[in-house]
Amino acid sequence: MDIAQNILLTIMTAATPLLIAAIGELVVERSGVLNLGVEGMMVIGAVCGFAATALTGSPWVGMLAAIAAGAFFSLLFGVLTLSLAANQVATGLSLTLLGLGLSGMIGESFVGTAGVKLGSIHIPVLTEIPLVGRLVFGQDPIFYISLMLTGGVAWFLFRTRAGLTLRAIGDNHASAHALGINVLKVRYLAVMFGGACAGLAGAHLSLVYTPQWVENMTAGRGWIALALVVFASWRPWRVLGGAYLFGAVSIGQLHAQALGFGIPSQFLSALPYVATIVVLVIISRDRRLTLMNTPASLGQAFVPDR
Amino acid sequence: MPLLEIRGLTKVFGSLRACDGIDLTIAPGEIHALLGENGAGKSTLVKMLFGVLEPTAGTIDWKGQPVRIGSPREARATGIGMVFQHFSLFEALTVAENIALALDGNVAIDRIAEEARRLSDQYGLPLDPHAHVADLSVGERQRIEIVRTLLQNPELIILDEPTSVLTPQEADKLFETLEKLRGEGRSVLYISHRLEEVQRICDRATVLRHGKVTGACNPRAETPSSLARMMVGSEVASVSYGGAQAPGEVLVEVRKLNAPARTPFAVALRDIDLTVRAGEVIAIAGVAGNGQSELFDVLSGEVPVSDAESVRIAGVAAGSKGITARRLMGCSFVPEERHGHAAVPDMNLSGNLVLSRYASDRKTFLSGGWLDLINMGPVAAATKRISAAMDVRKSQEDPPAGSLSGGNLQKFIVGRELDRQPRVMVVNQPTWGVDAGAASRIRQALVDLAKSGSAVIVISQDLDEVFEISSRICVINEGRLSAPEPVASMTRERIGLLMGGFHDGTARGSAMPEASHAH
Numbered sequence: 001m002d003i004a005q006n007i008l009l010t011i012m013t014a015a016t017p018l019l020i021a022a023i024g025e026l027v028v029e030r031s032g033v034l035n036l037g038v039e040g041m042m043v044i045g046a047v048c049g050f051a052a053t054a055l056t057g058s059p060w061v062g063m064l065a066a067i068a069a070g071a072f073f074s075l076l077f078g079v080l081t082l083s084l085a086a087n088q089v090a091t092g093l094s095l096t097l098l099g100l101g102l103s104g105m106i107g108e109s110f111v112g113t114a115g116v117k118l119g120s121i122h123i124p125v126l127t128e129i130p131l132v133g134r135l136v137f138g139q140d141p142i143f144y145i146s147l148m149l150t151g152g153v154a155w156f157l158f159r160t161r162a163g164l165t166l167r168a169i170g171d172n173h174a175s176a177h178a179l180g181i182n183v184l185k186v187r188y189l190a191v192m193f194g195g196a197c198a199g200l201a202g203a204h205l206s207l208v209y210t211p212q213w214v215e216n217m218t219a220g221r222g223w224i225a226l227a228l229v230v231f232a233s234w235r236p237w238r239v240l241g242g243a244y245l246f247g248a249v250s251i252g253q254l255h256a257q258a259l260g261f262g263i264p265s266q267f268l269s270a271l272p273y274v275a276t277i278v279v280l281v282i283i284s285r286d287r288r289l290t291l292m293n294t295p296a297s298l299g300q301a302f303v304p305d306r
Numbered sequence: 307m308p309l310l311e312i313r314g315l316t317k318v319f320g321s322l323r324a325c326d327g328i329d330l331t332i333a334p335g336e337i338h339a340l341l342g343e344n345g346a347g348k349s350t351l352v353k354m355l356f357g358v359l360e361p362t363a364g365t366i367d368w369k370g371q372p373v374r375i376g377s378p379r380e381a382r383a384t385g386i387g388m389v390f391q392h393f394s395l396f397e398a399l400t401v402a403e404n405i406a407l408a409l410d411g412n413v414a415i416d417r418i419a420e421e422a423r424r425l426s427d428q429y430g431l432p433l434d435p436h437a438h439v440a441d442l443s444v445g446e447r448q449r450i451e452i453v454r455t456l457l458q459n460p461e462l463i464i465l466d467e468p469t470s471v472l473t474p475q476e477a478d479k480l481f482e483t484l485e486k487l488r489g490e491g492r493s494v495l496y497i498s499h500r501l502e503e504v505q506r507i508c509d510r511a512t513v514l515r516h517g518k519v520t521g522a523c524n525p526r527a528e529t530p531s532s533l534a535r536m537m538v539g540s541e542v543a544s545v546s547y548g549g550a551q552a553p554g555e556v557l558v559e560v561r562k563l564n565a566p567a568r569t570p571f572a573v574a575l576r577d578i579d580l581t582v583r584a585g586e587v588i589a590i591a592g593v594a595g596n597g598q599s600e601l602f603d604v605l606s607g608e609v610p611v612s613d614a615e616s617v618r619i620a621g622v623a624a625g626s627k628g629i630t631a632r633r634l635m636g637c638s639f640v641p642e643e644r645h646g647h648a649a650v651p652d653m654n655l656s657g658n659l660v661l662s663r664y665a666s667d668r669k670t671f672l673s674g675g676w677l678d679l680i681n682m683g684p685v686a687a688a689t690k691r692i693s694a695a696m697d698v699r700k701s702q703e704d705p706p707a708g709s710l711s712g713g714n715l716q717k718f719i720v721g722r723e724l725d726r727q728p729r730v731m732v733v734n735q736p737t738w739g740v741d742a743g744a745a746s747r748i749r750q751a752l753v754d755l756a757k758s759g760s761a762v763i764v765i766s767q768d769l770d771e772v773f774e775i776s777s778r779i780c781v782i783n784e785g786r787l788s789a790p791e792p793v794a795s796m797t798r799e800r801i802g803l804l805m806g807g808f809h810d811g812t813a814r815g816s817a818m819p820e821a822s823h824a825h
Contacts, residue, residue: 164406180379
């Protein structure tokens with residue numbers, strides 16, 4: 001019976017960095033900015049989180065360092081695409097390449113260093129409840145943060161005035177400007193929130209998932225997070241569903257490979273991607289709803305005419 | 307004391323003086339008209355008043371005190387509200403959310419919905435606060451803008467070309483609302499180029515031309531032609547279809563044409579029937595967003611339909627053919643959007659010419675067999691010929707399309723299509739945003755084409771244009787097309803009813819049951 005709990009725990013752990021990075025990118029894209037640099041910001045977060053932990057001995061300091069590094073790195077993207085109105089696609093791609101290279105350089109001396117794990121919480125009695133105790137009361141802190149982020153972002157976007165302003169900018173930045181909303185300021189904040197989330201997602205990898213530093217340790221998760229946002233039609237709870245589905249199929253196919261059903265391993269490795277896309281496409285088949293949720297000014301530079 | 311007084315207001319964009327030393331005063335409780343052609347500087351002026359643009363020079367006094375309006379927020383705080391020409395609405399959001407965005411402070415969305423409903427009822431502008439803007443008609447969208455403005459309780463309301471998107475009946479309702487506002491002591495700055503409206507509702511008028519004030523008057527004391535002279539600076543040649551002609555063979559036949567909406571923001575075409583003969587100009591009137599662009603797409607072949615028989619061109623089933631195939635059958639098309647649809651702004655005129663006519667004029671423009679080399683000589687000659695024929699004014703021999711003014715580019719685009727003497731020509735909004743001189747030239751060219759034996763379909767929102775150039779008129783409403791009626795027997799009132807969806811069908815439908823009861 002504990003096997004089921006263990007499998008569910010690994011699924012959630014695999015899904016958490018995807019969820020955090022995707023929720024951050026969702027806010028960025030809802031404001032009309034397309035930042036393809038998620039992978040780069042994540043890997044910067046991973047290396048900075050690991051380095052700060054190794055230097056101070058505290059994974060909490062490492063986590064905060066990762067958040068700050070991600071936000072700071074995204075600011076570079078913000079200056080280029082928002083203030084200087086550079087092409088968002090090209091800038092985002094460069095950000096990923098820069099992040100991968102820079103993280104390799106920063107992390108060179110930490111390769112092979114033993115890491116410190118950000119421990120799971122333990123509440124006497126509650127954590128020991130059979131079957132569900134560890135799932136509900138015994139996970140790492142970043143897992144709980146990811147759930148709060150999802151709920152918080154959903155609440156922010158659809159229940160607060162600031163969220164309304166952000167969605168309005170994503171829908172039509174020219175109209176928002178005409179109403180007197182400071183488009184660039186909101187977009188800067190959104191971009192930095194996305195960077196902070198990507199940094200935190202990276203910290204989850206190097207402090208929780210596999211507490212060590214390996215070059216390119218994000219292994220394409222930033223790209224998966226980007227795809228999740230689109231296939232989830234920019235809706236937070238669907239992003240959560242998509243991330244967990246992806247995690248479930250990833251872990252499931254590992255077990256299937258271990259058991260050896262005679263299915264080629266390449267096919268099994270591709271399964272998480274295929275399954276997630278198919279499911280999200282099927283639930284997004286209401287085109288009207290999807291178009292209503294798609295930020296209409298996504299990827300377009302905004303230059304105020306004054 | 308005047309409510310608003312501006313002196314010497316100037317805005318310079320590069321070398322263009324969009325507004326040049328404008329003086330204007332608005333008294334409390336008056337409806338003040340700002341008249342002028344497209345490009346006269348009206349929009350630039352009000353954008354400065356609303357804090358969207360910063361004046362280069364000049365002063366603005368509000369109730370006798372000099373003010374600096376740095377942003378729309380400051381304008382609203384001062385007491386100025388604005389209803390934009392191109393609505394500043396968010397399609398994906400609800401009516402209440404759209405209204406909330408324009409309000410300062412943190413008001414709960416639910417309370418705004420209530421307040422919006424109350425105000426819209428008070429001014430006779432019914433609105434459902436929870437509807438999504440994408441689902442609303444243009445008239446309803448304008449109501450949102452007006453209610454949004456009224457919620458801020460402004461003393462001066464600026465309306466930028468408010469009736470250009472309304473049916474005559476909707477416009478009448480708007481005028482009632484404006485009278486009500488004036489009755490409450492609010493002032494209105496009413497921007498328009500429609501003289502008849504201005505004479506009907508405005509107390510005073512200021513006329514602009516090329517960024518300068520060319521007249522200030524009481525519009526009711528003027529004649530339409532004296533106002534037009536102030537606006538245009540000279541008499542405008544009038545166009546006329548001329549006497550009725552015996553219509554020739556059928557060139558376009560549309561039968562039971564149906565096309566589903568491709569996006570939530572599009573309109574489905576339903577059971578469209580239309581026959582156009584050689585020598586005719588058919589005008590399709592209607593309020594924007596009722597299926598005009600969808601109909602154009604299906605007629606041009608940009609969006610082919612599965613039933614080939616539903617569109618026949620010169621007797622050949624063409625409904626499933628693409629745009630190039632239809633061009634090869636002798637058709638020409640001019641879409642509504644000049645930049646990016648009818649022309650590539652970054653390419654020069656000759657390049658744009660080849661793009662639309664490489665297939666139909668293959669022998670002249672291309673050579674080298676499969677290499678498809680462009681014959682620069684003939685292309686340049688054709689560009690020159692078109693520019694001369696349509697009086698396209700340009701600074702160089704072959705400038706980029708985007709560097710031409712709207713009117714000159716439109717003249718070139720229409721000329722490019724006319725130059726091949728098409729048998730069928732379909733034009734969507736031929737003179738939208740085009741100055742009066744260029745508009746009259748384009749209209750004359752379309753009429754001349756029909757007289758030479760071609761079939762012309764003009765989709766237009768401009769009723770003056772519709773009456774001026776067509777031989778028969780039909781009206782599109784929610785994707786349905788009314789039966790064409792000869793221009794001589796058509797009236798504006800009737801077009802207004804058809805625009806609002808009151809078809810003969812409904813009238814007949816209600817009349818018939820009485821007859822059957824009698825049996």
